[in-house]
Amino acid sequence: MTLAGTDATQDGGEGARTLTAAAVAKAVSGRLIGDPESVVRAIAPLDRAGPDDLSFLASARYSTLLATSRAGVVLVAPDLAESAGEGVKSRVVVEKPHDALLALIPKLYRAPAREPGIHPTARIGRGVALGENVTVGAYAVIEDGASVGDGSWIESHVVVGTGVVVGRECRLHPGVALYPGARLGDRVQVHSGARIGSDGFGYVFRQGAHQKIPHVGRAIVENDVEIGANTTIDRGSIDDTVIGAGTKIDNLVHIGHNVRIGKLCLVMAQVGVAGSAHIEDGVILAGQAGLGGHIHIGKGARVAAQAGVFGDVPAGESWSGYPARPHRESLRSYAALFKLAGMIRGLEKLLARSDA
Known part of the structure; x- marks a missing residue:
């Protein structure tokens, strides 16, 4: 895999590298859809990702975020590969997007420098x-x-x-x-x-x-x-x-x-x-x-x-x-507790009728 481009500085002072979409796909053994030359420099969630960011979509629950995302590259599960996302330059289809993301983090971000002594x-x-x-x-x-x-x-x-x-x-x-x-x-x-x-x-x-x-x-x-x-x-x-x-x-x-x-x-x-x-x-x-x-x-x-x-x-x-x-026992106890106020009101009405 080729690492290209200039360095950037992210929050926390850790340097970042750049990766092309093709390099991302190769690193995680994924299938690339879109522009192989798209470049990413950082990782961000779908709703905040920009053209230079890598993101991921592992659940259909969040597929609506892909529709408006501007991410440069998105890792997607196979069943979500065709999800709409016109603003996304490239998609990389992998079985487990979250695991793939974890594997890519050390390739994008350098660990802080340490000099023995x-x-x-x-x-x-x-x-x-x-x-x-x-x-x-x-x-x-x-x-x-x-x-x-x-x-x-x-x-x-x-x-x-x-x-x-x-x-x-x-x-x-x-x-x-x-x-x-x-x-x-x-x-x-x-x-x-x-x-x-x-x-x-x-x-x-x-x-x-x-x-x-x-x-x-x-x-x-x-x-x-x-x-x-x-x-x-x-x-x-x-x-x-x-x-x-x-x-x-x-x-x-x-x-x-x-x-x-x-x-x-x-x-x-x-x-x-x-x-x-x-x-x-x-x-x-x-x-x-x-x-x-x-x-x-x-x-x-x-x-x-x-x-x-x-x-x-x-x-x-x-x-x-x-x-x-x-x-389960705790849940039943809480359920009964939440019903208690209504039961007390019902009991008070019953007692009021019996006293009348």
């Missing part, structure tokens, strides 16, 4: 082990005895605490803090403002005051985990807090001490997980769900947005509501 303002402590091709940004601090694996990128103002282990090909975005006791596997990405390994919320009431429980456990993040901005993951009190391989955690999530999250879980924004909860593999926790302490969420379970979970959730089940219960 240590910025002169960074502080490196005693006994620090840095692997090959490591980048340490401005004003980053790597404290005594820490280690950073090959190819990792420590951006500006990151703090890597004493004895912390960072694996290979990790990326710590600006302002991340890893407390002593944190341990990251390989290919972990942590976004700005996240805190990993801070003390959990543990106190005992003694002699008229809340006495702090010392935390000596670790915060362990396994391979291929991504952690969103301003998320906090507490270290264990005595046991470890563990985030399983391949799990993805959104922004503004709190994970309490001694929590164990399995592999390939999805934890969405503003979820709170209280201490010592155990979450098995493949669980989905939707936004603002709250999980009580010492509970067990079974493998593949799904917890709906804003659910309040105070007990165990069996494997494979979907729970919702407050307090959380099986989803």
Whole structure:
């Protein structure tokens, strides 16, 4: 595939390349309809795309947007290939347009440039082990005895605490803090403002005051985990807090001490997980769900947005509501609740007639 043309700068400062419609079709093994020389420089939704943009249409639900779109190239599913779209220069027919779009993103957008080396303002402590091709940004601090694996990128103002282990090909975005006791596997990405390994919320009431429980456990993040901005993951009190391989955690999530999250879980924004909860593999926790302490969420379970979970959730089940219960049961409860006002009015009329 040939990459042509001039560079452009997109939001976020990442450089973009250009692709012809013919190159797009070749890259995704699609069938081209229209001008093979149409050039795209960026990606945009159908309703906002211009002549230099690549877009996609995967569902008939949005086919009306194609009729008025001005996109240069549109990826379309086979059953939508003939959809009207006079303003579109070219269409590329593929079985899965969304997957094709994901494959094209790295061909259009360059990753931010990274130059291995240590910025002169960074502080490196005693006994620090840095692997090959490591980048340490401005004003980053790597404290005594820490280690950073090959190819990792420590951006500006990151703090890597004493004895912390960072694996290979990790990326710590600006302002991340890893407390002593944190341990990251390989290919972990942590976004700005996240805190990993801070003390959990543990106190005992003694002699008229809340006495702090010392935390000596670790915060362990396994391979291929991504952690969103301003998320906090507490270290264990005595046991470890563990985030399983391949799990993805959104922004503004709190994970309490001694929590164990399995592999390939999805934890969405503003979820709170209280201490010592155990979450098995493949669980989905939707936004603002709250999980009580010492509970067990079974493998593949799904917890709906804003659910309040105070007990165990069996494997494979979907729970919702407050307090959380099986989803269908929760829907029936809400349906009955919404009927309650009308039932009360009916009862009041019945009582009024009986009193007359």
